[in-house]
Amino acid sequence: MKATINDVAKQAGVSIKTVSRVMNNEPSVRQPTREKVMAAVEALNYQPNLAARNLAGTKAYSIAFVYDNPNAYYVIDMQNGILSACKKQGFELVIHPCDSTKPDIIDEITNMVRTSRIAGLVLTPPFSEMPEFVEKIKALDVSVVRIMSGDAAPDDLTPCVMIDDHAAAYSITEHLVNLGHKHIAFIAGGLEHKSSTERLNGYKAALEANNIKVTPEHIIQGEYSFDSGVEGAKSLMSLSNKPTAIFSCNDEIAAGALFASRLMNIAIPEQLSIAGFENSPFSRQTWPKLTTAHQPNQAIAEKAANLLISHTRKHDNSVSEQLYTPELVVRDSTTTIN
Structure with missing residues (x-):
């Protein structure tokens, strides 16, 4: 039989109203009483009927x-x-x-x-x-x-x-700069998301702080999608002034950029470094695995x-x-x- 609130009250030696207060996390219940009730809840595996309560x-x-x-x-x-x-x-x-x-x-x-x-x-x-x-x-x-x-x-x-997308994007870009890259491209996500703007501004700030000129043709507008990464990488790697690194606005874009680069016989990371953002499963499902920023x-x-x-x-x-x-x-x- 499924335990009821009456069973919990009986085992804890308190009233039904007290059990209800504990389950609703009301601050008026003393800590020793709360602990007794929660011990009874755990022992009986009590599950409140939330729909009925509503x-x-x-x-x-x-x-x-x-x-x-x-x-x-x-x-x-x-x-x-x-x-x-x-x-x-x-x-x-x-x-x-x-x-x-x-x-x-x-x-x-x-x-x-x-x-x-x-x-x-x-x-x-x-x-x-x-x-x-x-x-x-x-x-x-x-x-x-x-x-x-x-x-x-x-x-x-x-x-x-x-x-703080700006600070994280700055950190990723600076990591690429510290590896010796001076031609770093950026593939953006949807502009309706402020994260896209914040990550783009963090990227620009890191370049400027390291005396690297921002190159407009290295900034590609896209969406938060694999296809945007594919198309963005194809566009970037067709330029006469090719980047040596691509910072993508999220891991899905970065995975698409990596996929497209492989189709173009570009070795990753020997010929092109690629970084993402968020540390989603996309970052760990690619080969090689993606440098990224962990967003919990x-x-x-x-x-x-x-x-x-x-x-x-x-x-x-x-x-x-x-x-x-x-x-x-x-x-x-x-x-x-x-």
């Missing part, structure tokens, strides 16, 4: 992950991170992929919030970087936490988890979800901020220039 109560116990991103690895890491926080804190997760360019996107999200009884939303780019969209979502009386690119929140609309997406998502749940429970309107800086990971796809 229907019966006045509080919502679901949060939503709203995204528009073609990178499956990124989305899965985000989902797993948010889900981890939800499981630990007794919340359900609603996953809502959508098209950020749709004219009725606000109506779509509004309907989702109301029908699913959403307490809060985790927003990732490009939604998190659309202030008017965020203001309209906040008007629905739900909490919002944004995951954004930059070293500081651009406003005080919501709590934010920031990713799952940890970032879990931090954002914990921040969101904290705000929904405390009705805390203060704005807080967390900062992550992806760290350089050197692998075999980059080497000193011959």
Whole structure:
């Protein structure tokens, strides 16, 4: 038989209401009592019926992950991170992929919030970087936490988890410069994502700091996709002024650039160094494995979800901020220039 809240209360020697307070992580419960209840929960393998709780109560116990991103690895890491926080804190997760360019996107999200009884939303780019969209979502009386690119929140609309793409891109570019490269190309991701701009600016800043002129024809606009890497590398390696290194805006682009280079019989890294960004599975599935920047997406998502749940429970309107800086990971796809 599946354990019930009554079974937990009986084993812990407390009231059903106390068990409920513990499961809802309410601060009024004393620590010794909380420990007794959680010991009973673990012993009985008790799983609260979150759907029933949502229907019966006045509080919502679901949060939503709203995204528009073609990178499956990124989305899965985000989902797993948010889900981890939800499981630990007794919340359900609603996953809502959508098209950020749709004219009725606000109506779509509004309907989702109301029908699913959403307490809060985790927003990732490009939604998190659309202030008017965020203001309209906040008007629905739900909490919002944004995951954004930059070293500081651009406003005080919501709590934010920031990713310092600029500093990480600077680090990758400087690594290539230190290997002796002076002709370093850049393949960008979608311009609707601020991360693309931040990574491009970090790349430019590192070149300028090392007295290397930024070459416009070495900067290729693309999307966060394998195909962009393929087309970008083909375009770059057809130039008379060929680069000796390519810094791609993410690992998927870099994997495409590596694939195209091999088709052109270019040896990696002996003739061309290639670096990516994010340390996704793409970076470890290529040969050679990609130099990249480790962006802990799952940890970032879990931090954002914990921040969101904290705000929904405390009705805390203060704005807080967390900062992550992806760290350089050197692998075999980059080497000193011959």
